[in-house]
Amino acid sequence: MSTNNTSFLTNQAACSLFGQISSSEHEQVVYCYDKPTRLKAIIAIHNTSLGPALGGTRIWDYVHEVDALTDVLRLSRGMTYKAALADLKLGGGKAVIIGDAHQIKTKAMLRKYGRFVNTLHGRYITAPDVNTDMHDMEVISQETQHVQSLPSAAGGSDDPSSFTAYGTYLGIKAAVKKVYGSDLLSGRKIGVEGLGKVGFYLATHLCKEGAQVYVTDVVPEKLVTIAQAYRVHIVQPDVLYDLPLDVYAPCALGATLNDININRLQCSIVAGAANNQLEDTRRHGQLLFEKGIVYAPDFLVNAGGLINVHTDMYYTYSPELAYQHIERIYDTCLEVLNRSERACIPPSMVAEQIAQEKIDRADNTSS
């Protein structure tokens, strides 16, 4: 009984839980629990109109478990739009494993998780994300074939970060073309926040083209390699927002485009790889638009890694083939920015509209 004191979920909590799931129009949300391995995970399948739902598995120590649900619902919805916009035969899904990766990530736990993935019979396909890598995928693959981005030695397409960085680089060039009339980056001031797997490759592309690159990371050691190879400007975290940049490229965590930071921004363009950069998609997309800052939507420009995985799934894989498909990000980005200007609505909304049109067309064809 929900009124019983011992009930673990109140009526109100249950309503908001199911309300959250149905309002975001998810097809299926699965809770996975295994006591011996301390596995607690949520797999969210947002939409499969265009193909099986693909998205990474993130391990994160959420303060409240409901935050895990909010995160997985938001991330899986983003995957639907990312795949549709990139013309992939994939739907949107994502999974979160709740807990501190240093404490809970064991082979036994990952294998148990793999068994849950397998129960979905390919409706959900997993891949690496924050705190999981291709070696973890190899462990998961002992229990299910519905896993991507395995090491090349195990017959996979390896870590997707360099592909993601290349797409982001092209997105930056398209946005620079839109704002300045030429896509040459030489001399442009570009700030890269987060020199992790993607940020490093992105900064390398930018330096090679002669941009003035400003880099920052909360872990200073991450800046050493790029600083040894190129003349970059190293700045403290949190400083990029106040610099007079041409482009701010978030490549660390999401939600850096919020009420506080947007009002500090001195750049003309925001284009980076981080997922979910807009803390509130509608409000902060609109705020950037009103400030005249051109925003290249994250799920558009960071699709390179997903395109690489898609190439491996549906074609005889070669990195060249993946790069050819990734090149299209440039034109799609320009199309989105041009439509945004004509219709006088933020690019993030335009990108969602184009993706939704593709999903609706697939639904109409199949019905």
Ligand code: NAD
């Ligand atoms: P990563 O963990 O390798 O790198 C993130 C870096 O950001 C780390 O070096 C970390 O120290 C740094 N960082 C964290 N907080 C920071 C802060 N406040 N200021 C400055 N630096 C900070 O992750 P990654 O694989 O490079 O991914 C980067 C972003 O791109 C993530 O948001 C990820 O979800 C997104 N993304 C990655 C891929 C991919 O192929 N790896 C694909 C799509 C989207």
